[in-house]
Amino acid sequence: MARNVEFDEALAIQKAMEVFWKKGYNATSLRDLTDAMQINSSSLYNTIGDKQELFVRCVQHYTNIRKKDWDQRLASERSPLAVLTDYIHEAVSIIINGEDSCMAVKTAFEVATNDERVKQILAADDQRSNQFLYDLIKKAMDAGEIKNDEDPALLADYFNSTWTGWYESYILHKDSVKIKRMAAYFIKQLTK
Amino acid sequence: MARNVEFDEALAIQKAMEVFWKKGYNATSLRDLTDAMQINSSSLYNTIGDKQELFVRCVQHYTNIRKKDWDQRLASERSPLAVLTDYIHEAVSIIINGEDSCMAVKTAFEVATNDERVKQILAADDQRSNQFLYDLIKKAMDAGEIKNDEDPALLADYFNSTWTGWYESYILHKDSVKIKRMAAYFIKQLTK
């Protein structure tokens, strides 16, 4: 019938996400976005929608990436405890070496309070993160790798919420030793 | 020589702080601020300065209030462990009943990455919070109220960063039982 869309929508979303991630929702202008996406605002409004809609798509994209990572790790043949400790060490590495904090955390505090759709996406993401930890802890307990005198659901809750504070600490103090020490204590609590 | 400032600056800062707290820095407009402060923008610029300067003053004000609270608690005659557990329970109550999250946490993620002055204020605030916990834990250990087989500085670090995740969890899930369970586990770790 007629012409097709010229730009790669998935790539454009990725670029937009990077800008939102770095600057936050409110500090990002439409010009920032169209510059990074390399498209005209008319194309943006014709395909994706307005700034809010674009942001929702970016947060969705961010959480989809995380979901894939968790699924891959859960499918691993290695011991649950090894998968868990690897995950913790990689999380620490991301906190210390990453340029920006976790986008989900930043967004939870800046946007989720006022935007129900964004809140729902992040709540579902947090639920998956929780389930990921629960599955590993439960399997490690059943395999006798860690002590089982505590409710695995409680431990999953507790550990899941612990990361967030590490991001804040690293923003304020840029002290990587401190983060590593907390991670070591974290693992020790589980295993001892 | 001449006329004095008409408005109560301390009260105006308080009102501005409440707006920044609720909406965040970038989503707050100067009209929002002058409306809440009940002053004209010319008065604001003549006395306090621009939006950034006002924000810095508000964050300072927020952290000053916290400092006073910690000092009062540390001056208490009661047992260190009792002071600590009271503090935790009140923190949980604020998370669950408060309308907005902690302003320091929100600001750390939204502004501290890009504003060195704000970062310094929040880093100092976090340092005091840490010291507050350290002092109580150390005193409780010396008094034999809690086991002393762990470095109190590490425990203070760890617990200090733990709160932040509870705020995030409550924003996303509004599950007060979950927060209370985590707080109970938190105290149990200390005392058992």
Add this chain to the structure above:
DNA sequence: CCCATTCTGAAACATTCGTTTCAGAATTGA
């Protein structure tokens, strides 16, 4: 009381914001 000084209120400032418009280029199926 009066003059010098300072504060206030309303209006205006340039700039940027998110969004829309639309002519023309591009692409499709026939």
Add this chain to the structure above:
DNA sequence: TCAATTCTGAAACGAATGTTTCAGAATGGG
């Protein structure tokens, strides 16, 4: 090739942004 349709680019939109201006009201010290 052609007509129908859709996309793109540049420009423009009104509204809102943070900030400045300045005339006039208010108040201090002499």
